[in-house]
Amino acid sequence: MATHPRRRKITPVKRFVVEDHSMEPTLLPGQGLIAIRSRKLRRNQLRVVEHPDRPGFWIVKRLGDHVDHASWMLLADNSSAGQDSRHFGPVDLTESWRVVLKIPQRWM
Numbered sequence: 001m002a003t004h005p006r007r008r009k010i011t012p013v014k015r016f017v018v019e020d021h022s023m024e025p026t027l028l029p030g031q032g033l034i035a036i037r038s039r040k041l042r043r044n045q046l047r048v049v050e051h052p053d054r055p056g057f058w059i060v061k062r063l064g065d066h067v068d069h070a071s072w073m074l075l076a077d078n079s080s081a082g083q084d085s086r087h088f089g090p091v092d093l094t095e096s097w098r099v100v101l102k103i104p105q106r107w108m
Contacts, residue, residue, distance in 0.1 A: 012037045014097055016048050016058060017108070022082025023060055032103030033060065041072065046099035049074065052088050060099065061085075070094050 016033040026046070027033070035048050043063050051057040061084055064073035071090040076082045085091060 014048075016060065016097075018060065020082055022076040022078055022084070023062075024078045024081065026062075026077050027060060027102065028105060030105045030108055032108050033099050034101035034103065035097035035099050038098040040098070041066070041093060047074070047093060048097040048099060049091055049093060050095065052091050059083075063093075 014035050016035060018027045018029055018031045018033065020029060023046075033046075033048065041047075041063060043065070045063045046060060047063055048058055048060045051059050059074075059082075061074035061076055064075040064085065066072055067090040070092045072093055073085040074091050075086075076084040079086070
């Protein structure tokens with residue numbers, strides 16, 4: 001009987017830096033984030049996604065309510081300091097990144 005080594009799927013990893021106050025107190029400006037591609041979407045997860053109205057501009061928000069197959073409401077922890085789905089509506093998260101590690105400002 002032949003055995004085959006398990007093939008490990010390599011998960012893409014990306015680094016981001018927080019630039020505004022919209023996610024305070026959870027995330028602070030200058031703080032780093034490590035994010036991975038993940039299809040497992042859960043309410044309250046932190047996700048990085050391209051802004052729906054500004055191509056090439058990435059935002060980090062908290063997952064709110066599930067709207068349909070791929071669309072979710074994105075919420076800012078500090079809604080007075082930034083935009084979220086209350087301004088631009090539900091967002092397709094097919095190409096989103098899940099935050100898995102927050103890097104303290106002092107390490108950046």
